[in-house]
Amino acid sequence: MKNLTLDNITAAAVDSFAGLPDARRRELVQVLVRHLHDYAREVRLSHAEWRAALGFLHRVGDISTPERSEFSLLSDVTGLSSQVDLLWSQAGATPGSNLGPFHAAGSPWRDNPADLIGDNAGTRVLLRSRVLDMQGQPLAGAEVDFWQNAADGLYWQQDPRQPTDNLRCRLRTAADGSFEIATIRPVPYQIPTDGPAYLELVQPAGRGSWRPAHYHLIVSMPGHRTLVTEVFDAEDTYLERDAVFGVREALVGRYADEHDPAAAQRLGLPGPTVPVMRMDFRLAQA
Amino acid sequence: MKNLTLDNITAAAVDSFAGLPDARRRELVQVLVRHLHDYAREVRLSHAEWRAALGFLHRVGDISTPERSEFSLLSDVTGLSSQVDLLWSQAGATPGSNLGPFHAAGSPWRDNPADLIGDNAGTRVLLRSRVLDMQGQPLAGAEVDFWQNAADGLYWQQDPRQPTDNLRCRLRTAADGSFEIATIRPVPYQIPTDGPAYLELVQPAGRGSWRPAHYHLIVSMPGHRTLVTEVFDAEDTYLERDAVFGVREALVGRYADEHDPAAAQRLGLPGPTVPVMRMDFRLAQA
Numbered sequence: 355m356k357n358l359t360l361d362n363i364t365a366a367a368v369d370s371f372a373g374l375p376d377a378r379r380r381e382l383v384q385v386l387v388r389h390l391h392d393y394a395r396e397v398r399l400s401h402a403e404w405r406a407a408l409g410f411l412h413r414v415g416d417i418s419t420p421e422r423s424e425f426s427l428l429s430d431v432t433g434l435s436s437q438v439d440l441l442w443s444q445a446g447a448t449p450g451s452n453l454g455p456f457h458a459a460g461s462p463w464r465d466n467p468a469d470l471i472g473d474n475a476g477t478r479v480l481l482r483s484r485v486l487d488m489q490g491q492p493l494a495g496a497e498v499d500f501w502q503n504a505a506d507g508l509y510w511q512q513d514p515r516q517p518t519d520n521l522r523c524r525l526r527t528a529a530d531g532s533f534e535i536a537t538i539r540p541v542p543y544q545i546p547t548d549g550p551a552y553l554e555l556v557q558p559a560g561r562g563s564w565r566p567a568h569y570h571l572i573v574s575m576p577g578h579r580t581l582v583t584e585v586f587d588a589e590d591t592y593l594e595r596d597a598v599f600g601v602r603e604a605l606v607g608r609y610a611d612e613h614d615p616a617a618a619q620r621l622g623l624p625g626p627t628v629p630v631m632r633m634d635f636r637l638a639q640a
Numbered sequence: 641m642k643n644l645t646l647d648n649i650t651a652a653a654v655d656s657f658a659g660l661p662d663a664r665r666r667e668l669v670q671v672l673v674r675h676l677h678d679y680a681r682e683v684r685l686s687h688a689e690w691r692a693a694l695g696f697l698h699r700v701g702d703i704s705t706p707e708r709s710e711f712s713l714l715s716d717v718t719g720l721s722s723q724v725d726l727l728w729s730q731a732g733a734t735p736g737s738n739l740g741p742f743h744a745a746g747s748p749w750r751d752n753p754a755d756l757i758g759d760n761a762g763t764r765v766l767l768r769s770r771v772l773d774m775q776g777q778p779l780a781g782a783e784v785d786f787w788q789n790a791a792d793g794l795y796w797q798q799d800p801r802q803p804t805d806n807l808r809c810r811l812r813t814a815a816d817g818s819f820e821i822a823t824i825r826p827v828p829y830q831i832p833t834d835g836p837a838y839l840e841l842v843q844p845a846g847r848g849s850w851r852p853a854h855y856h857l858i859v860s861m862p863g864h865r866t867l868v869t870e871v872f873d874a875e876d877t878y879l880e881r882d883a884v885f886g887v888r889e890a891l892v893g894r895y896a897d898e899h900d901p902a903a904a905q906r907l908g909l910p911g912p913t914v915p916v917m918r919m920d921f922r923l924a925q926a
Contacts, residue, residue, distance in 0.1 A: 360726040367719025373846035415701020433653025440646040560659035603643040
């Protein structure tokens with residue numbers, strides 16, 4: 355178009371993507387372009403602000419690596435990730451929560467029950483769970499992809515002192531839908547504080563950098579909606595101020611001492627009791 | 641917040657930036673967060689789509705360098721840059737147009753009139769302009785930052801065969817507000833076609849990659865709004881389908897042969913005439 359004005363620029367930009375052959379992709383792009391234009395107009399974005407925004411995105415790109423996604427962190431600290439998680443959480447099913455930047459494909463398979471403790475320092479605990487359908491029936495053979503941080507607050511990818519694949523595994527639920535993971539109690543940790551997401555947005559807003567301690571899980575089963583979620587610790591200091599908006603009440607569990615001398619022995623604990631977090635996962639149908 | 645739901649997540653995310661001390665920055669961030677959330681909800685963004693979008697942004701970051709801003713290109717091909725340009729174009733003043741990715745600070749100062757032809761191949765022409773205020777009065781000593789591509793379609797930063805600073809300069813307008821640049825007629829060129837902005841958005845939409853030939857200028861004068869704009873060639877093939885929405889009718893000029901034996905001699909042209917593009921720039925008050 356030769357005579358673009360403020361009155362026709364948004365329509366021209368949206369229309370320019372009308373040729374995208376995939377209808378869904380076309381919708382995603384066209385609605386995004388409209389929102390971008392509406393945003394610029396609503397705030398009357400100046401050139402200096404536009405350049406500052408581009409500079410910010412460059413810095414986000416510069417610090418990102420295949421192992422560290424600052425874009426993902428940006429999505430997390432703006433609540434966008436949680437918005438998507440909640441959009442796809444069906445009433446009655448376990449709600450979704452942040453995937454986070456530390457999930458990596460190819461986690462090693464373990465037998466169920468699994469023991470991930472190894473040489474890790476920290477409080478030895480059990481996660482005892484069941485995977486259920488919406489009617490409460492057990493889902494046998496569901497895949498569970500599990501990862502968490504170590505006692506120093508770091509995931510194995512962040513910490514060369516940890517062995518490869520430390521504190522992560524995949525396993526399948528038993529015939530009664532159950533799985534058990536012997537592990538250490540995760541600890542609160544900070545989101546990366548050396549990048550633009552924290553330094554230029556979160557910190558200037560006076561927000562904290564801490565996330566309450568949590569397990570990460572992806573639970574999947576054919577015919578059901580894959581659940582990406584987290585399990586939080588009811589006693590955590592940061593439960594009310596998670597830097598990435600991940601906490602939902604249904605995902606908060608409490609460790610309780612259970613009488614289980616066999617498990618205590620397996621975990622190398624002195625007494626007849628073991629601290630157990632019980633949290634079941636209910637999957638919506640696909 | 642402990643119990644985040646689809647009903648409160650957007651408000652929680654917006655509120656989390658209430659502590660940004662600078663009011664304007666707070667507005668920019670909070671309105672953007674709201675639009676991002678509204679977008680995700682409006683299109684019901686899936687996790688796979690969200691991950692695909694993050695992957696796209698990673699690829700945009702990966703191909704970007706200090707000399708090549710794929711984020712800027714993305715802003716251009718979605719019309720966002722033009723939206724900002726038009727937002728700040730005041731009625732009666734020369735409209736703004738794309739800064740583009742090839743502006744770099746520190747262009748060498750030249751005397752006015754300037755001759756940038758050097759060893760460049762191409763059609764030798766003159767750009768004869770005046771910088772005026774809104775009342776049509778000349779603005780003497782206004783700063784003009786000028787850059788364009790060479791006969792091969794490339795800017796000097798893209799092309800190691802061109803000398804440093806080829807076809808760019810800064811100069812000041814004369815007492816009558818005039819400036820003159822002897823140069824070569826710019827040629828149409830393609831936006832970068834090896835990055836995600838083109839390969840994943842523009843090309844799949846069946847849009848072209850070409851920009852009509854143009855000069856880039858930034859005209860600035862204390863007390864006046866800085867004008868970032870372009871000047872287009874009325875005879876250009878791509879005037880109606882600029883890949884980045886830069887064309888406005890007021891910025892389209894036509895080369896006309898002017899009788900000027902002295903200038904013809906300076907430019908090394910055989911006849912008594914010189915092809916001249918005349919385009920004045922009218923600056924709004926700050």
